[in-house]
Amino acid sequence: MKKLLAGAAMALMALGGNAAQAQDYPDRPIMMMVSYGAGGATDFQARIVTMTAGNEDALGMPIAIINKPGAGGRVGWNWFATQAESDGYTLAAYNIPHFIAQSIKGGVEYSADTFEPIANWGADPAVFVVAADSEMTSMEDAVAYAKENPGKLTFSGAGLFVGHHIAALQLEKAAGVKMAYIPTKGGGAAAMKAVIAGEVMAGVNNLSDAFRAQEAGNVKILGVFDLERNEFLPDVPTMKEQGLDIDNASVNFRGVMVPKGTPQEVIDKLSATVPEMFANERVAKKMKAGGSPMHIMTREEVQEMWAARQATLEELLAGL
Amino acid sequence: MEFIYYFGDVFAPVSFLLLLVGTIGGLILGATPGLSPTMAVALLIPFTFHLEAVQGLILLGAAYTSTVAGGAVSAILLKIPGAPANIATTLDGHTMAKKGEGARALQLSFLASAVGGVFGVLLLIFLTPLLAQWALAFGPSHLFWLAILGVTIIGSLDSASVVKGLLSGCIGLWLATIGFDDIMGAQRFIFHSSLGGGINIIAALIGLFAIPQVLTMFAKGRRNDNIEVIEVKKHAIMDAVRELLSRKRAMAIGTAVGSIIGLIPGVGGQIAGLVAYDQTKKFSPEREKFGTGHSEGVIAAESANNAMVGPSLVPLLTLSIPGSPTAAVLLGGLLIHGIFPGTDLFDNHPDVAWTFINSMLIGQILMCIFGLYVAGLAAKVAQVPQSVMAAVVLGLSVFGAYSVQSSMGDVYVMASLGVMMFFLERFGFSAAPLVLGLILGPIAEANFIQGSMIANATDGMGTYFLSGALNIVLIAIVIASIAYSVVMELKQNKAQNEEASA
Amino acid sequence: MSRTQHIIPSGIVFLVGCWIAWVSFTQQPSEAFLFPRLISSAFVALAGWTFLKALMGWSKVGNGVTRTMALNLAPGLIVSLIYVFWLAKSLGFYTATSLAFFVLLSLYDPAPHNQVKSWTKRAIITACFIAVMYGVFGLLLKVYTPREILF
Numbered sequence: 001m002k003k004l005l006a007g008a009a010m011a012l013m014a015l016g017g018n019a020a021q022a023q024d025y026p027d028r029p030i031m032m033m034v035s036y037g038a039g040g041a042t043d044f045q046a047r048i049v050t051m052t053a054g055n056e057d058a059l060g061m062p063i064a065i066i067n068k069p070g071a072g073g074r075v076g077w078n079w080f081a082t083q084a085e086s087d088g089y090t091l092a093a094y095n096i097p098h099f100i101a102q103s104i105k106g107g108v109e110y111s112a113d114t115f116e117p118i119a120n121w122g123a124d125p126a127v128f129v130v131a132a133d134s135e136m137t138s139m140e141d142a143v144a145y146a147k148e149n150p151g152k153l154t155f156s157g158a159g160l161f162v163g164h165h166i167a168a169l170q171l172e173k174a175a176g177v178k179m180a181y182i183p184t185k186g187g188g189a190a191a192m193k194a195v196i197a198g199e200v201m202a203g204v205n206n207l208s209d210a211f212r213a214q215e216a217g218n219v220k221i222l223g224v225f226d227l228e229r230n231e232f233l234p235d236v237p238t239m240k241e242q243g244l245d246i247d248n249a250s251v252n253f254r255g256v257m258v259p260k261g262t263p264q265e266v267i268d269k270l271s272a273t274v275p276e277m278f279a280n281e282r283v284a285k286k287m288k289a290g291g292s293p294m295h296i297m298t299r300e301e302v303q304e305m306w307a308a309r310q311a312t313l314e315e316l317l318a319g320l
Numbered sequence: 321m322e323f324i325y326y327f328g329d330v331f332a333p334v335s336f337l338l339l340l341v342g343t344i345g346g347l348i349l350g351a352t353p354g355l356s357p358t359m360a361v362a363l364l365i366p367f368t369f370h371l372e373a374v375q376g377l378i379l380l381g382a383a384y385t386s387t388v389a390g391g392a393v394s395a396i397l398l399k400i401p402g403a404p405a406n407i408a409t410t411l412d413g414h415t416m417a418k419k420g421e422g423a424r425a426l427q428l429s430f431l432a433s434a435v436g437g438v439f440g441v442l443l444l445i446f447l448t449p450l451l452a453q454w455a456l457a458f459g460p461s462h463l464f465w466l467a468i469l470g471v472t473i474i475g476s477l478d479s480a481s482v483v484k485g486l487l488s489g490c491i492g493l494w495l496a497t498i499g500f501d502d503i504m505g506a507q508r509f510i511f512h513s514s515l516g517g518g519i520n521i522i523a524a525l526i527g528l529f530a531i532p533q534v535l536t537m538f539a540k541g542r543r544n545d546n547i548e549v550i551e552v553k554k555h556a557i558m559d560a561v562r563e564l565l566s567r568k569r570a571m572a573i574g575t576a577v578g579s580i581i582g583l584i585p586g587v588g589g590q591i592a593g594l595v596a597y598d599q600t601k602k603f604s605p606e607r608e609k610f611g612t613g614h615s616e617g618v619i620a621a622e623s624a625n626n627a628m629v630g631p632s633l634v635p636l637l638t639l640s641i642p643g644s645p646t647a648a649v650l651l652g653g654l655l656i657h658g659i660f661p662g663t664d665l666f667d668n669h670p671d672v673a674w675t676f677i678n679s680m681l682i683g684q685i686l687m688c689i690f691g692l693y694v695a696g697l698a699a700k701v702a703q704v705p706q707s708v709m710a711a712v713v714l715g716l717s718v719f720g721a722y723s724v725q726s727s728m729g730d731v732y733v734m735a736s737l738g739v740m741m742f743f744l745e746r747f748g749f750s751a752a753p754l755v756l757g758l759i760l761g762p763i764a765e766a767n768f769i770q771g772s773m774i775a776n777a778t779d780g781m782g783t784y785f786l787s788g789a790l791n792i793v794l795i796a797i798v799i800a801s802i803a804y805s806v807v808m809e810l811k812q813n814k815a816q817n818e819e820a821s822a
Numbered sequence: 823m824s825r826t827q828h829i830i831p832s833g834i835v836f837l838v839g840c841w842i843a844w845v846s847f848t849q850q851p852s853e854a855f856l857f858p859r860l861i862s863s864a865f866v867a868l869a870g871w872t873f874l875k876a877l878m879g880w881s882k883v884g885n886g887v888t889r890t891m892a893l894n895l896a897p898g899l900i901v902s903l904i905y906v907f908w909l910a911k912s913l914g915f916y917t918a919t920s921l922a923f924f925v926l927l928s929l930y931d932p933a934p935h936n937q938v939k940s941w942t943k944r945a946i947i948t949a950c951f952i953a954v955m956y957g958v959f960g961l962l963l964k965v966y967t968p969r970e971i972l973f
Contacts, residue, residue, distance in 0.1 A: 031966060037362075037645065037648070037725070038362035038363075038365060038649055038652070039362060039365070039642075039645075039648040039649035039650075039651060039652035039653075040648065040652075043652070044652045044655060044656065047365070047366070047369070047656075048656070051369065064964065064966060066726045066966055067362075067725055067726060068725055068726055068727055069517070069725050070499075070500075070516065070517020070518065070520075070725065070727075071499055071500035071502075071516055071517045071518065072500065072502055074500055074516060074517070075516050075517035075725075075727070075729075078513070078516060079727075105505070107500075107507050151777055152777050152778060153777075154773075154774050154777050154778065159502040159503070160502065160503070160504075160505040161505065180773065180774070180776075180777035182770055182773050182774055183502060183503045183770075184502075184503070184766075184770065185502050185503055185762070185766040185770075186586055189641050189642050189648065190585075190586065192641060193456070193585055193635070193639070193641045194459075196456065196639060196641070197456035197457075197458075197459060198456075199459040199460060199774065200774065209640075212640050212660045212661075212662065213639075213640055213662075215660055215662065215663075215664055216639065216640050216660065216661075216662025216663050216664065217662075217663060218639060218640070218662070286656065286658075288658075289655075289657070289658025290655040290656060290658060291655070291660065352958070363963040363964070363965070366964070480882075480883035480884075481882075481883045483868055483871055483872060483875075484872060484883065486864075486868055487835065487865070487868040487869055487872060490839075490861055490864050490865040490868060490869075491835075491865070493861045494842055494858065494861050494862065494865060497857060497858050497861070501854055504851065504853055504854040505854075506851060506854030506855075508849075508854065508855070508858065509842075509845065509858075534898075534902070535895060535898070535899060537930075538894060538895050538898030538899065538902075538930065539891040539892075539894050539895040540894065541890070541893075541894030541930070542894075542929065542930050542931070542932055705931070705932075706930070707926070707927055707929075707930035707931040707932070708927065708931070708947060710898070710926065710930065711922075711923045711926040711927055711930075711951075712923075712951060714902055714905075714922070714923075714926070715919045715922070715923055715951065715955060716955075718905075718906060718910060718915070718919065719915065719919075719955060719959050719965070719967065722915070722965070722967060722968075723959060723963065723965040723967075726965070726966065728910075728911055728968065731906060731910065732906070732907065735902075735903070735906040735907065739899070739903075743831060743887070744831060744835075745884075746831075746884055746885055746886055746887050747827075747828060747831045747832070747881075747883075747884035747886065748881070748882075748883030748884035749884075761857075761861075764857075765857045768857070769853070769856075
């Protein structure tokens with residue numbers, strides 16, 4: 001009954017307008033929407049980075065994760081853009097380049113302008129993998145094979161208009177060859193299975209998953225689609241080092257955002273506290289143990305990154 | 321034999337308590353209409369944050385095994401399968417319950433689950449490296465043929481008319497194409513915003529099975545329930561054990577089919593029960609009794625869906641590839657503690673790996689004991705007044721459909737499909753083939769398109785889909801299955817004609 | 823059961839089939855609609871056959887909907903639809919469920935409507951059900967159901 005009354009009181013307060021709320025924000029638990037299923041990489045990381053939200057030095061209120069999976073994230077972000085309340089109590093996790101690529105392709109109700117970034121917590125670059133027994137040992141081998149057999153090098157990735165697809169497009173463009181990108185249903189795991197089972201010759205996958213698969217002795221990682229080498233894989237060269245002009249446009253950045261129209265005071269408060277919350281030691285330890293690379297960015301940095309991505313992706317996807 | 325060293329760890333006080341809690345809680349959650357195993361496991365994830373790695377996994381593993389078995393309770397008593405794995409159980413199980421044999425059906429289903437489940441876990445313990453190779457052997461072309469094999473079952477499944485059965489299957493296949501397509505990037509049949517993510521299988525399952533039950537109860541009107549309360553016959557557990565032992569064929573086919581199909585990433589769990597049911601029916605001399613409350617049907621379906629649990633974890637534990645949504649959630653549970661499945665797990669954390677696997681073995685047995693204990697009580701559900709039952713199931717359906725992915729759209733889809741199914745059922749259409757179509761459609765399509773993409777880049781369609789030992793074996797089974805159905809249909813018609821003329 | 827009864831559902835299914843076929847064959851890209859085209863062709867063929875059988879009065883299976891059934895069903899169906907499609911979202915899950923549950927119980931529970939005792943019993947059953955639902959979904963599983971104006 002107490003909960004019921006509290007709920008009623010909460011609802012009344014919600015009707016009371018945003019102005020009074022902003023000062024003592026947050027005064028009730030916050031929810032954060034993740035547009036992928038429970039157990040996926042985004043969900044798993046979101047749960048770790050928000051686990052200290054209830055601490056006094058962070059937000060002082062816990063963050064509950066709500067999953068709204070479907071259609072490669074479109075369902076969740078559509079909901080967030082159109083139905084989520086912009087009172088600061090509904091946050092969402094973003095995945096770049098996914099949602100920007102989807103908005104450029106069209107058919108969705110969001111774009112980089114409908115959301116306000118708060119902070120970034122992670123950056124999971126795409127990597128190029130081949131099965132452990134493959135003859136290819138570097139990107140040079142792969143490109144050479146693709147040049148000899150145009151359109152015949154099959155490589156898997158998780159669906160269309162996601163980081164893997166962007167990486168694949170960049171690779172084809174930089175190497176000036178045609179290859180056969182095979183999108184899979186069922187995310188990165190299905191794409192990785194296709195590589196390990198030898199259904200395809202190679203694959204683009206998440207660094208975190210590929211790192212695990214390499215540890216287990218199932219795949220070899222030939223290159224990283226990023227500007228610098230990664231701390232998890234200090235021995236694997238970047239694409240640029242191997243003579244392919246590819247930047248970090250496909251890196252899967254994960255972070256927190258709110259809908260447009262959220263009061264400025266709330267945004268300020270969140271963008272001041274959330275990056276520090278991510279920097280918590282316990283969070284860093286858990287993330288490292290799970291093989292998930294962290295990359296904390298503030299609101300300003302994320303805004304710049306979004307704008308840069310918008311431009312690169314528009315150019316890259318123009319031909320599709 | 322390494323696993324025996326770690327048996328003691330399962331009985332450490334906290335671990336064993338969690339195993340008990342997970343098993344009993346899983347049974348209850350599984351028995352609740354509208355809650356699926358994946359959901360139960362996903363919803364438990366936050367709890368495992370606060371536990372040690374082994375303890376968290378024990379909780380998740382116990383919940384997984386017992387929700388699959390618990391799903392049989394609502395499938396038998398209310399004709400509402402908790403998960404796709406339990407669809408086949410409704411076919412004979414619910415008919416038995418209507419005859420007042422709910423207790424017997426439940427006892428058989430728990431016993432069969434335990435036998436199948438223990439066998440599956442033993443396979444996981446002893447044959448993991450071998451099974452991992454087998455799990456990888458299924459590429460797009462093989463999965464495509466496997467899905468086609470499933471499609472051949474559609475016509476003969478729980479339908480008075482073959483044409484209407486096939487038509488129900490087509491409706492399901494079509495419903496499965498709705499939504500954004502990941503492989504071709506197309507938007508198909510999205511005529512309402514709730515459909516953007518496609519039709520969620522669990523929400524559809526709730527709608528297609530639970531809502532027609534609710535509406536049927538409404539249609540009986542406001543009358544005195546005492547007149548038609550089903551008398552629940554008591555049934556001794558020993559009798560159930562004896563019956564199970566006399567049904568060796570159903571037991572063996574169910575367990576074998578469940579373990580083999582359970583291995584295949586992405587397909588297994590969903591169709592293991594239905595394929596096992598169909599195979600048992602084909603091999604049984606009492607085939608005409610299936611669908612009329614025949615115990616072989618329950619035994620085959622339930623042994624298959626629990627036998628699948630162990631093997632379905634093989635790709636996850638050895639190759640770090642989650643083969644099912646539930647396995648994906650378990651992967652999250654491992655990663656959060658910094659443990660990577662694969663060689664790392666067995667070499668560096670054998671205590672975690674083996675204690676987890678052992679706990680599933682013990683969990684199966686605990687599940688069986690508790691299941692048998694409550695079977696008699698649970699069967700009394702049939703005596704709950706219809707008016708209360710209808711309202712309870714409706715409420716649970718709404719909450720259940722919503723909590724699958726926190727989406728109001730799923731609730732609308734659930735209700736619309738349910739109302740449609742109620743009226744279609746009144747005219748000879750049926751839900752089981754429709755759901756089978758809904759499950760198989762995406763498997764067949766995605767693998768066909770993917771396979772043809774690979775084929776076009778490599779050896780061409782003909783070679784890719786039609787050559788190779790596994791492809792040929794699967795095609796042979798598909799042809800045999802169709803031929804068998806045709807022959808049986810002709811025989812039956814002949815028999816009927818003779819009867820009519822005699 | 824009358825022929826008309828069979829004609830209506832099979833006719834609707836047939837029309838839906840035709841619509842699906844029309845959409846599948848007109849939309850692009852054709853690769854993405856390959857399967858829908860195959861499925862809808864089979865769909866239209868089967869639905870056409872079923873419709874024809876219904877027209878000729880050859881349909882045998884199914885029990886149809888009788889007048890008493892329809893009359894019994896109507897109030898419950900209407901209450902359920904209002905609950906699912908409107909109240910649940912606008913009032914909040916728990917409030918809407920309690921309301922719908924109580925109304926449905928009152929409609930279908932055979933106990934007399936003019937006794938305080940039977941009304942109390944209905945109220946108690948409703949309260950118990952909601953308490954269990956809140957315990958399972960709200961507290962144990964932590965599902966964040968729509969709260970909206972009430973709860």
